[in-house]
Amino acid sequence: MPLLLTLPARPAPWPAKRVFDLIGALALLTVCALPLLLAAALLYAARRRGVLVREPAPGLGGRPFHTWRLRTEGAGRAGEAVERCALDALPQLLNVVRGEMSLVGPRPQPALARTDRPERLHVRPGMTGLWQVSARSDLPWEEMALLDRHYVESHWLGMDLAILAQTPRAAYRQRHA
Numbered sequence: 001m002p003l004l005l006t007l008p009a010r011p012a013p014w015p016a017k018r019v020f021d022l023i024g025a026l027a028l029l030t031v032c033a034l035p036l037l038l039a040a041a042l043l044y045a046a047r048r049r050g051v052l053v054r055e056p057a058p059g060l061g062g063r064p065f066h067t068w069r070l071r072t073e074g075a076g077r078a079g080e081a082v083e084r085c086a087l088d089a090l091p092q093l094l095n096v097v098r099g100e101m102s103l104v105g106p107r108p109q110p111a112l113a114r115t116d117r118p119e120r121l122h123v124r125p126g127m128t129g130l131w132q133v134s135a136r137s138d139l140p141w142e143e144m145a146l147l148d149r150h151y152v153e154s155h156w157l158g159m160d161l162a163i164l165a166q167t168p169r170a171a172y173r174q175r176h177a
Contacts, residue, residue, distance in 0.1 A: 017157060020157065020160070024096075024164075025097045028090075036087060036090055037051065040071070051070065051071055053068070054069075055068075058125075059100050059101070060100075060121065062118075062121045067100075069091060070087065070088040070090060099124075101125050101126060101127060102125070104129060104155070104159075104163045104164060105124050105126025105151065105155075106123065106125055106129050106152065107129055107132065119149055120148055122152055123152050129147070129151060131144040132167065132170055133167055
């Protein structure tokens with residue numbers, strides 16, 4: 001089992017972020033995720049496979065938790081090819097409701113990945129973030145890490161709202177690139 005770096009969690013700079021995360025996640029779960037999950041459940045029930053996949057990741061302060069993903073073709077075991085799209089992360093809204101993730105923040109890293117950027121652990125991981133709306137996966141790792149660091153050091157509610165507003169367009173751009 002990998003040794004995870006744990007850091008003392010800093011208190012949230014404003015409780016409005018958690019309230020916003022909770023209201024936003026519940027609204028998105030109701031409007032978007034639940035119909036998709038029900039449709040996926042019906043499709044996968046016919047194949048007798050689970051609908052959701054759990055993936056371990058370090059959270060706030062390095063505390064481990066499991067992220068949820070919608071099973072896509074080939075998902076579920078380490079080493080398998082996975083077709084991923086923006087919608088497969090919708091079940092992570094459950095992680096947001098549980099307080100393990102935020103709507104906006106650095107994307108969670110796999111638990112087995114060595115983190116050389118411990119500042120990422122000072123905030124909750126997010127479903128979307130600054131580098132996802134900047135250029136998605138077109139950026140080199142170093143630039144993605146710099147954008148994550150910038151977010152950790154200077155995030156505020158206005159920045160989160162701007163990132164959330166840009167996320168659908170960035171996801172669409174990535175899917176049709």
